[in-house]
Amino acid sequence: MNARHKLRRLAVLAPPMLWLGLFFFVPFLVVLRISLSDSAPAIPPYAPHWPGLGEIGTFIRALDIENYITLLSDDLYLGAYLSSLRIAATATLLTLLLGFPLAYAMTRAPKVWQPALLVLVILPFWTSFLIRVYAWMAILRPEGVLDQVLGQLGITSAPLNLLNTEAAVLIGIVYSYLPFMVLPVYASLERIDPALTEAAADLGATPLKRFFLITVPLAMPGIMAGAFLVLIPAIGEFVIPDLLGGSDTLMIGKVLWTEFFANRDWPLASAVAIVMLLILVGPLLLFQRLADTGRRA
Amino acid sequence: MAKKSLGNIRRSFAPWTDPAAKPLVTFERVTKRFGAVSAVEDLSLAIHAGEFFALLGPSGCGKTTLMRMLAGFETPDSGRILLDGVDLAGIPPHRRPTNMMFQSYALFPHMSVEANIAFGLRQEGMAKADIAARVAEMLALARLEGFAKRRPDQLSGGQRQRVALARALAKRPKVLLLDEPLGALDRKLREETQYELMDLQSELGMTFLMVTHDQDEAMVMADRIAVMERGRIAQVAPPEEIYEKPASRYVAEFVGDINIFEGAIAAIAGDIITVESPVCGTILLDEEDVSLPAGARVFVAVRPEKIVISHDEPALSANKVSGEVWDIGYLGDYTMVQVKIGGEGGPLIKVALANHARRAERPIAWEDQVWLSWEIEAGILLGGEA
Structure with a gap:
């Protein structure tokens, strides 16, 4: 009985474990190994190559952390990491400021409308992400859609020149990741018993106090989930800063791309990727921790 | 001769009987509609300070609104x-x-x-120290x-x-509103809590307004009950009056078990009313201030515990009927017997037999032929409408 129980547990756990192992852990090891290698004019462009089990000693001795030292000693990389974090954090905050009222309004909408509103939030996903970012290029470029509309309305007289600025990157990230904020926040707001805000009102809390003492704390799991769903991919974002940010916007995703494709320095690019992963693991663990305490509370 | 009081309890607290008393809460011709449905319809009600008042009714009767x-x-549409x-x-x-x-x-949470x-x-x-003291209290x-x-x-x-x-209670409200306060508790705990709530209410001298669909809860705890029917008040009275002198067939049937016989008034002699009923013949009642004329179609209601069951025909000229024992439900404190009148297809009469003794001399069995009878004071005369 007990052995059968264990076997069944194993059968349930095996597929996701296998999946993670095959598509996350093994590639991670490959990238880690490349990051410890040296750049070399070979195919693939690094050394040493796997010599077979017999000479594993020489192989391991040939690996070093030189690339990580380069990362730390060159300001470019540290700057790119910091600016990625700053842009991603700003974008996350903006997404929250825009997404929370949206989600809140959705929970207040008549029950029959709510499924339709949810579909509307997800609707942009039906068009390719890349195409939507290209569309933003057309909107933001000088004499583009935005300039024309604002000019026609007489709000601006000169082009805004938004394209290839950090503002354009923020617009792109907020636009692209908004659903990832709205959906979890909506889910947690929707679960709040309306009797709770009524009880707060009954006990003398003004509408503003009800919002900050009851609604926001109870929506916190959704807010945190949304924040991390936006923050984490935004840090490593490549397409948006590349297409909308121009050469002025420094983000780690772009640095990674340049090292890999332009400089063909696979080992350094791998080191950049590993460090980025470590940076992302930090907030993820923090999130896990918060979610745990949230569940216990 | 003075009339006996209703039920077997005497209340000393009855501000609603004093015409000079000023009520604490007054609803004046209040109407509330949700779309085309009116939840509360032209309703007036006065609740006095210190009362434990219950709004009783089935779901959807407007009590919660x-x-x-x-x-x-909610905001009233008018009133x-x-x-x-x-x-x-x-x-x-x-x-x-x-x-x-x-x-x-x-x-x-x-x-x-x-x-x-x-x-x-x-x-x-409130000041921090005062809050701490009140919370501790x-x-x-x-x-x-x-x-x-x-x-x-x-x-x-x-x-x-x-x-x-x-x-x-912490803010010492002028009125404490209780929405189905015991609904989520199991039976044992509910009974204990009922008495705790009553003690608390009289100790604090506060006014309690309770909404409930549970008649036992309302009967036990409330000083007065308002029975509601589709947005209107069917009757407002102390529990014993609701039970012993229901104002309508709706109230009689909603609160407690009851047997209803249809009939017509044959004669009125002072307080003694004679009703002829197709099911159980002549029924005599003792009712004051009957405004119905002789010949009017009426209902006579008799509570199951006021009916006596016997194997032998009682020596009475009226208020008796014979039938066959159809069903027996043993509930411990009493036994509910259903008696079929006039054979197959006839009406069932419920009789509650209090189990005073642990052993009965002549127990009732299924299919026994029995006689049912009741006192002249047991019957309740209800108007024929509805």
Whole structure:
């Protein structure tokens, strides 16, 4: 009985474990190994190559952390990491400021409308992400859609020149990741018993106090989930800063791309990727921790 | 000769009988509609200070809407609600001197028991030391001393109920509103809590307004009950009057078990009314102030516990009928016997047999031929409409 129980547990756990192992852990090891290698004019462009089990000693001795030292000693990389974090954090905050009222309004909408509103939030996903970012290029470029509309309305007289600025990157990230904020926040707001805000009102809390003492704390799991769903991919974002940010916007995703494709320095690019992963693991663990305490509370 | 009082209890607290007394809460011709459905229809009601008042009715009768209008969560379409002489129109819930204990308790899940109870006091801007003192007092009152730091999900159902009560009482409201306060408790706990609530109410001298669909709850706890039917009040009276002198067939059937016989008034001689009924022949009743004329179609209602069951024909000229024992339900404290009158297809009469003794001399069995009879004072005369 007990052995059968264990076997069944194993059968349930095996597929996701296998999946993670095959598509996350093994590639991670490959990238880690490349990051410890040296750049070399070979195919693939690094050394040493796997010599077979017999000479594993020489192989391991040939690996070093030189690339990580380069990362730390060159300001470019540290700057790119910091600016990625700053842009991603700003974008996350903006997404929250825009997404929370949206989600809140959705929970207040008549029950029959709510499924339709949810579909509307997800609707942009039906068009390719890349195409939507290209569309933003057309909107933001000088004499583009935005300039024309604002000019026609007489709000601006000169082009805004938004394209290839950090503002354009923020617009792109907020636009692209908004659903990832709205959906979890909506889910947690929707679960709040309306009797709770009524009880707060009954006990003398003004509408503003009800919002900050009851609604926001109870929506916190959704807010945190949304924040991390936006923050984490935004840090490593490549397409948006590349297409909308121009050469002025420094983000780690772009640095990674340049090292890999332009400089063909696979080992350094791998080191950049590993460090980025470590940076992302930090907030993820923090999130896990918060979610745990949230569940216990 | 003075009339006997209704039921077997005597109440000394009855401000509603004093025409000079000023009510604490007054509903004046209040109407509330949701779309085409009217939840409350042209309803007037007065509740006095210190009363434990129950709104009783089936779901959808408007009792909860009525209470929510007093709390400020719903706005009447017409009519006025006065509390202590002040028209409540336009005053939002957070500025009304009422507090509600919610059916779901609505405890704030992210706050400790202590913080839940202190919530209302904090909104008032009460001094910290006073809040601490009041919270301690409330915790003692609700017997929750050891649980101040717990979160609601770490409490049992009964404890949560007491936190909800303590939180609603903490601000000393002019009226405490209780929405199905015992609905979520199991039977044993519910009975205990009923008496605790009554003790608490008389100790604090507060006015309680309770909404319930449970007649036992209303009967046990309330000084007066308003039985509601589709947005209107069917009767407002103390429990014993609701039970012994229901104003209509609806009230008679909603509160407790009852047998109803159709008939027509044959004669009126002072307080003694004679009704001829197709099912059980001549029925004699003792009722005051009957405004119906002879010949009027009426209903006679008799409570099951007021009917006597016997194997031999009783020596009475009226108020008796014979039939066959159809069903017996043994409930411990009493036995509910259903007797079929006039064979297959005939009506069933319910008789409640109090189990005074542990052993019966002549027990009742299924298919026994029995006689049912009742006192002249047992029957209730109800108007023929509806």
